[in-house]
Amino acid sequence: MKEHPLSESHDDYCGTSYASNLLDLSVGTVQALVEKNELVAWKTQGGHRRISLASIRKYQLQHKLPSTPSMNPHRGLTRILIIDDDEPTRLMLKASFEQWGMAVDALLYDSAVDALLDLTSWKPHVILTDLRMPHMNGFEFLKSLSKHGLYRDIAVVAMSGLSHDEVIAEGGLPDGVQYMRKPVDMEWLRGFLDAVLILQKINQRPL
Structure with missing residues (x-):
């Protein structure tokens, strides 16, 4: 190379x-x-x-x-970044979006480090991230993300089997981050994404 x-x-x-x-x-x-x-x-x-x-x-x-x-960041799809070291979870989420018929482009990562490095290239509208991952965990990822210039424009959901008390014991989550305990509540997630799409239309944020 x-x-x-x-x-x-x-x-x-x-x-x-x-x-x-x-x-x-x-x-x-x-x-x-x-x-x-x-x-x-x-x-x-x-x-x-x-x-x-x-x-x-x-x-x-x-x-x-x-x-x-995916090389055209303005083609009218909502870009969702999924970060989870568990492959079945990543694939299940992507398959659900397709089943729901949402105008969504999902990019899958098993590494929070790689996802953070590609954040500016892809400019996601939504990030779904696990909290328990090797190398850089979700807490570290979200802390770095909260300092990023794109953060205020991204809807973020943290996913984990941790209880709310355990999340707080780990230092908590940045302001604005939604928490969903695993197993993933797909009905809640679908409603959340529907709300994101509606708000984007109201605010006329380019997709």
Whole structure:
């Protein structure tokens, strides 16, 4: 993998997980493409891989792949970021959104670190995050998120099997974060997302 300077804006690159969603490939396949220099990438000082969106577009053209809608952040869908290290939970949530017929684009992450790094690239409207995860847990993620410039425009739901008292003992949640105890109450979540969509229309926030 060739090293490239971090000279591009946040909108010009993404993480490996986001790239795998854009290309509809596994993370391992994307990493292999980077190693073969078919995708332009570099690493941050913290050791996290960044991939050029321009090189992803070029790869799609070269291999006659359809341009991914997720690369256009203003295409009229509500963008939902799901962060949970439990794959069945991630897939269940995404499948439910599809079953409900919502105009939603869901991006799935098993790592809060990767999700935080890709936050500016994708600009989600809604974030659903677990609290108990390895490396960076949900409490740490939400603390970092609350300091982000996009935070005030994002509807955030924290999910966990922890009781409210246990959440408070861990330091609590930032103002504005909704808490939903697992197992996920899908009817509540559906109502919450419906309310988010209505408020977005009222406030005329671009999707």
